[in-house]
Amino acid sequence: MKVTVDKISCAATGFCARIAPELFELSDTGGRARAVGQAVGPRLQELAEEAALSCPTGSVVLDRGEDHDR
Amino acid sequence: MQVESPMRDRDRAIDIARTVPDAPSHELADYEDVSFVLRSRDFAPIRAESGNGAQWHTLIIRDAIIDLAGDEHFERRRLLSGLFKRAVLLQEYEQDYLVPALDELEVMLREAAVGSAPGLDLVPAVRKLMLRVIARLVGLDGLDGDEARYAAFERVMRLVEHGARSKFVANKEEVVTQALVAQAELVDDYFRPAWAARSATVRAVAEGSLPPGALKNDLITLMVQHEPHYRAFGEDAVYREASLLLIASVGSTTNAICFAIWDLAQWLKRHLQDQARRLDLDFLRRCFAESLRLGQTNPILRTADADVRLPSGLEIAAGDVISINRRKANAILAADGHSDIGDTEFDPHRQLSRNVAQYGLAFGGGGHMCIGRDFAIGPTRGVSDLESEYLGVGVRMFVRFEQWGVEPDPDYVPVWDKDLTQRPTWQTLPVTFSALQGPA
Numbered sequence: 001m002k003v004t005v006d007k008i009s010c011a012a013t014g015f016c017a018r019i020a021p022e023l024f025e026l027s028d029t030g031g032r033a034r035a036v037g038q039a040v041g042p043r044l045q046e047l048a049e050e051a052a053l054s055c056p057t058g059s060v061v062l063d064r065g066e067d068h069d070r
Numbered sequence: 071m072q073v074e075s076p077m078r079d080r081d082r083a084i085d086i087a088r089t090v091p092d093a094p095s096h097e098l099a100d101y102e103d104v105s106f107v108l109r110s111r112d113f114a115p116i117r118a119e120s121g122n123g124a125q126w127h128t129l130i131i132r133d134a135i136i137d138l139a140g141d142e143h144f145e146r147r148r149l150l151s152g153l154f155k156r157a158v159l160l161q162e163y164e165q166d167y168l169v170p171a172l173d174e175l176e177v178m179l180r181e182a183a184v185g186s187a188p189g190l191d192l193v194p195a196v197r198k199l200m201l202r203v204i205a206r207l208v209g210l211d212g213l214d215g216d217e218a219r220y221a222a223f224e225r226v227m228r229l230v231e232h233g234a235r236s237k238f239v240a241n242k243e244e245v246v247t248q249a250l251v252a253q254a255e256l257v258d259d260y261f262r263p264a265w266a267a268r269s270a271t272v273r274a275v276a277e278g279s280l281p282p283g284a285l286k287n288d289l290i291t292l293m294v295q296h297e298p299h300y301r302a303f304g305e306d307a308v309y310r311e312a313s314l315l316l317i318a319s320v321g322s323t324t325n326a327i328c329f330a331i332w333d334l335a336q337w338l339k340r341h342l343q344d345q346a347r348r349l350d351l352d353f354l355r356r357c358f359a360e361s362l363r364l365g366q367t368n369p370i371l372r373t374a375d376a377d378v379r380l381p382s383g384l385e386i387a388a389g390d391v392i393s394i395n396r397r398k399a400n401a402i403l404a405a406d407g408h409s410d411i412g413d414t415e416f417d418p419h420r421q422l423s424r425n426v427a428q429y430g431l432a433f434g435g436g437g438h439m440c441i442g443r444d445f446a447i448g449p450t451r452g453v454s455d456l457e458s459e460y461l462g463v464g465v466r467m468f469v470r471f472e473q474w475g476v477e478p479d480p481d482y483v484p485v486w487d488k489d490l491t492q493r494p495t496w497q498t499l500p501v502t503f504s505a506l507q508g509p510a
Contacts, residue, residue, distance in 0.1 A: 009427075011109045013437040015144060054151040056439040 001040040002063040003048050005033045010059040019054055020047040033059070076129040077257070077306040080250050083129055084243065092121035093373070095391040099398035102381040107392055108370070108435035112378050114139035115438065116371035122391045123237035124371065126246045130234045130253060133303040134314035135441065143437065149296055150289075150441055153207070158287045159445055160460035168203055168463055172470050175199075179474070179506050189479070189502035196327050196467060200320045201227060203463055207445075208312050209268060209288030210260045223260060226252045227316060234317045235368070257309045261290070265308070268294045289315055319442050321495065322366075323464045326432075326446070328496035329365040330358045330468050333416040335478050344418075354469050355461075356428060357418040358447065363400045363430040364416060370394040370434055400430035475505030 003023060005016070012031035016024040022044055024033045040048045040062075052060040076083040098104050107113050115137055116124040131137055135146045175195070179188040201224060205213045213220050233249020236242045268290045274280040285291055293300055293308045300307045334357045338345055347353040372392040379385055386392065401414045422428060429447070433440035440446075448462030461469065479500035 011436045011439070013109075013144075015147070015437070018144065019148065050148070050151070053155060054148045056147065056437050056441070057435070058444070 001045050001048060002038045003035045003040050003052075004038060004061050004063070005035055006059040006061060007032060007034070009057045011057045013056055015054050015056065016051040016060050019051045020044065023048055024051065024060075075304055075306050076132075076250050077254065077309060080247075080254075083250075084247060087118070087125040087129065087246075088243065090119060090121045090125035093389050093391050094387070095122050095393055096384065096386060097369075097393045097395050098380075098384075099395040099402060100382050101399055101402055103384065104394050104399045104431065105435065106381050107372055107394065108431075108438070110378065110436075111140075112374060112376040113372040113392060114375055116373050116391055120373045120389070120391050122371065122393075123242060124391075126236045126242040127234055129246055130230065130236075130249055131310055131314045131317070133307040134311045136314055136318070136438070145299065147437070147441065149292070149299060153287065153289060153292060154441065154444055155287075156444065156449070156460055159462075162287055163203055163207060163445075164460060164463060164466055167206060168199065168466055171199055171202070172467065176470075176474065176506065179503055183507050186507070187475070187477075187502040187504045188506050189500060192328060192331065192471075192476075192499040192501045193324060193496050196324045197224070197320060199467065200323050200463070201316075204316055204319050205260075207288060208315050209264050209286060209290030210312075211264050211267065223256075226256050226259075227320065230256060230313055231317050231321055234313075237371070238368070253309070253313055256313065261309055261312055264290050265294065315442075318440070319446070323446050325495055326358070326362055326365060326464055327468050327471070328499045330361040331471060331476055331501065332478055332484065332499070333357065333361045333364070334418070334472070335476075337416055337418065348472055351461075351469065353418060354472055355447075355465055358465050358468050359428040359432075360416055360418050360420060362432040362447075363428065364397075364414060366396045366400065366430075366432040369396060370431075394431070396431045400432070471501075471503070473505065474503040476501050476503055 005024070010032045012026070012033070014026055014031060014033070016033050017026050023036055023040060025036050026033055048060075048062060052058075052062050098107065116122065116128075118125045118128045118132070128137060135143065135150060138146055179190070182188045198220070202213050202220070205223070210223075213223055229252035230249050232239075233246045233253070236245045236249070239245050268286070268288075271280060271284055271286075272291065272294045275282055275285055289312060290308075293311065297308075300311070334348075334354075337357075338348070344353070370393075372394070374386045374388055374390045374392065376388050377386065397414075420428070422430075433443045444462060446462050446464040448460050448465055479502065482498075482500050484499070485497060
């Protein structure tokens with residue numbers, strides 16, 4: 001699984017970083033999120049999925065080989 | 071100012087609401103300002119003590135997700151997100167429920183067609199489909215096949231919806247008082263039996279007498295499983311959360327479908343070359359989004375928690391109320407900010423030059439962006455298979471009606487419901503379906 005953050009739609013809510021601080025960090029300016037490395041190991045996949053589902057703007061994108069899978 | 075629980079002490083809550091003064095308010099339509107406010111943590115959903123009508127409509131939805139801010143909002147959003155997993159929405163609500171309900175409607179319409187295209191009033195038909203699918207998402211039982219029970223539910227819901235939109239009416243106290251009575255009826259007749267049934271299932275699963283698969287993916291099951299979270303907000307928070315989910319989705323989606331059908335019909339009269347694209351899913355999704363951008367007129371209200379200077383230079387003081395004029399902001403957005411008036415013409419080929427969704431601010435923005443967006447319009451990319459993929463209930467119905475050759479009655483002139491909401495709300499939309507003449 002790979003995880004990325006859509007920088008354009010990210011509203012800097014910080015939800016993803018609160019749910020999965022191992023996977024996301026917030027920029028110092030503006031607070032937008034970015035993924036800390038793209039690959040997500042099996043241990044963190046559930047958190048990545050929760051972060052994607054909880055992102056209010058749908059900006060956390062998971063890629064498991066199917067582009068519609070979130 | 072602490073307002074009493076309207077469920078337990080309605081008279082006291084109304085007495086307090088009468089005394090709340092209005093805080094200074096500012097209307098915003100500039101996209102940069104609007105975007106700033108929606109993303110900023112210095113603005114929270116309007117509070118009852120801010121006045122400007124909020125002391126009334128918050129009696130219906132207080133402590134529901136739309137009313138929370140900061141950590142409380144984060145925790146609630148995280149919890150409720152579990153309801154909106156795409157695979158579950160697709161299977162349980164679209165494929166297992168909405169698609170068969172639309173199939174049934176199609177059969178009924180074909181049977182009714184005798185030598186001419188069948189027709190109906192789209193508003194009550196869509197409202198019924200929406201109320202039933204949302205009742206299922208909430209977890210309210212017994213609304214399928216029992217017309218009398220559905221009619222009673224529809225009447226109660228109409229009153230609760232009016233109360234939640236009381237910010238638009240002059241007689242707020244009267245509308246909200248009626249809504250609170252109706253909300254109590256909703257709780258007694260529909261919510262409590264469902265809560266008892268779900269509680270028993272959750273207990274049985276915990277004890278091992280039922281398999282985990284017995285748990286339904288609905289709001290009441292989720293709230294039973296997280297009862298301590300909700301009880302921290304008071305005994306009635308669960309009722310208001312359920313009310314919100316019903317209120318926020320049924321009217322807006324019904325309205326959006328009617329707007330999309332109307333807008334596309336008018337467009338096709340002037341752009342005959344697009345007739346061939348009428349069954350093109352990508353085109354229809356663009357139409358739905360474009361129509362949403364133009365049709366959302368109810369303002370988003372926020373209270374400032376700090377003194378803030380907006381990008382335009384406007385100074386906002388702590389405690390002031392912001393009213394975001396979505397219709398104007400969306401129109402200016404389409405005109406790329408080059409016009410104060412903006413572009414209010416429906417154009418499904420429109421390319422918004424800013425990096426924003428084509429539906430503009432229809433679902434709000436920032437941390438409070440509508441949690442039901444995917445439920446209504448599905449994913450914004452990556453869907454190509456009309457029959458099996460997840461479209462969202464609003465888009466699914468719109469696409470199906472277009473497949474049926476929906477045409478607004480040529481003699482019908484839309485009448486906006488300005489009495490209650492001062493927003494364009496479809497009260498009726500007579501249509502015919504030209505593709506449904508005879509058996510499938």
